[in-house]
Amino acid sequence: MIYLDNNATTQIDPEVLAVMLPFLTDNFANASSTHAFGLGANDAVKNARQQVADLIGSQPHEIVFTSGATEAINLAIKGVAENYSSIGKHIITVQTEHSAVLDVCKYLETKGFDITFLPVQSDGMIDLAVFKASLRPDTILVSVMLVNNELGTIQPIKEIAKLTHEVGALFMTDGTQAVGKLPINVDELDIDLMTMSAHKFYGTKGVGALFVRQRRNRLIKLGALLHGGGHEGGKRSGTLNVVGIVSMGKAAELCQQKMKVDTQSIGALRDELEKALLQIPDTSINGNTVHRLYNTTNIKFKGCDSDALIMGLQDIAVSNGSACTSASIDPSHVLMALGMTETEAFSCIRFSFGRFNKAEEIPVVVEAVRKVVESLRAWN
Structure with a gap:
């Protein structure tokens, strides 16, 4: 996983x-x-x-x-x-x-x-x-x-x-x-x-x-x-x-001791993943890209249902919103507040990194996401 x-x-x-x-x-x-x-x-x-x-x-x-x-x-x-x-x-x-x-x-x-x-x-x-x-x-x-x-x-x-x-x-x-x-x-x-x-x-x-x-x-x-x-x-x-x-x-x-190193290493992984995923057609970042925490990216994959995308990524844990509202069938209130339609809000995935992620995971994730996105879009 x-x-x-x-x-x-x-x-x-x-x-x-x-x-x-x-x-x-x-x-x-x-x-x-x-x-x-x-x-x-x-x-x-x-x-x-x-x-x-x-x-x-x-x-x-x-x-x-x-x-x-x-x-x-x-x-x-x-x-x-x-x-x-x-x-x-x-x-x-x-x-x-x-x-x-x-x-x-x-x-x-x-x-x-x-x-x-x-x-x-x-x-x-x-x-x-x-x-x-x-x-x-x-x-x-x-x-x-x-x-x-x-x-x-x-x-x-x-x-x-x-x-x-x-x-x-x-x-x-x-x-x-x-x-x-x-x-x-x-x-x-x-x-x-x-x-x-x-x-x-x-x-x-x-x-x-x-x-x-x-x-x-x-x-x-x-x-x-x-x-x-x-x-x-x-x-x-x-x-x-x-x-x-x-x-x-x-x-x-430990966070006091490791924060500087975590910021650099985790941020580098997030940026690498984000850059690669944005090469997939019809993808875009949600939210401000300057005033943003270094470990998080929220990406919209046009034409893809986020639940289907998550299910397709069987060995990769990502989310389409807050875990505390995962039982809700409504679209993310955060994404809706940005002015998105329900369809757009239901096509977004959050990737959030931590201290124990590794560089070798990035190409695996990119390839898996690419395959699932292409498969879902082929059905539309």
Whole structure:
């Protein structure tokens, strides 16, 4: 199997697996227990919290561990809605956000909140003038993802955060596809809330985190999504997933060490594949090709059904959108937001690379895609 669906999930790095294993066997204590065994587990959690904080330039106490990015998104948006509704009930997000953000915002609409779903331009980028015009005195939160999961588009969140703070609102970004892949400093970007998930950067599934700014100039207050034992500073009750948290910390540490090399090697593979696939007639890249994550390309193959193309690539793992919406029979909401027809949206494939892809995979993938595309077009 050639795996080119790293935006859906990544392989656990062997070094991450090595640090996880003791916490599945010998070091199995509850991190909230006060005996020596529990204190050892608690020390491992503290270390992981520092490792994650170091990756994004935050303080350790600003990291709240969750079960993943979806829970972190729910905690952040619903928490702001609950605690800041006396100031206003207007929230701004973007039509191309992950369904976790969009669905939470649609839920809040049923609770009396006014949600602005910003359009994007044909390349997936936000028009800053349109965004600025949408800001209001009663805006309490702006949520714009740093990197789009389907296109790899990188939004100008520093500029967006600045405009957001000028009206006194909070700025949140879904950093799930960016953390561990791009250099991120939450202070330089002036981020108030940021979500992340370990399995997107070579950790295990079932663990993520929310960065919550806790500084004197901006002390973000969130209501708890889960109540119980008051874990994670009262923001997220529940027995800590020590083995998952340890994996996330180690994965964060490795990303800091390997990011520069990963950027160059993974980017070179993506560019090589993209160049070869674009030699196939009637193919084109979706989204902005300048402000884009180095590991992702989304390509339209005119006249080919993406599901049929995926099925034809039997030993190659690719996708036609977010794995979280794979059960939907509707076209990608991201591609539709670019102005595509349904037929066009159903003819696009996302290729996303990771640390463990190899150069020798590229010609195999190119030849396989070429054959399937020619076969599908012959039937039309």
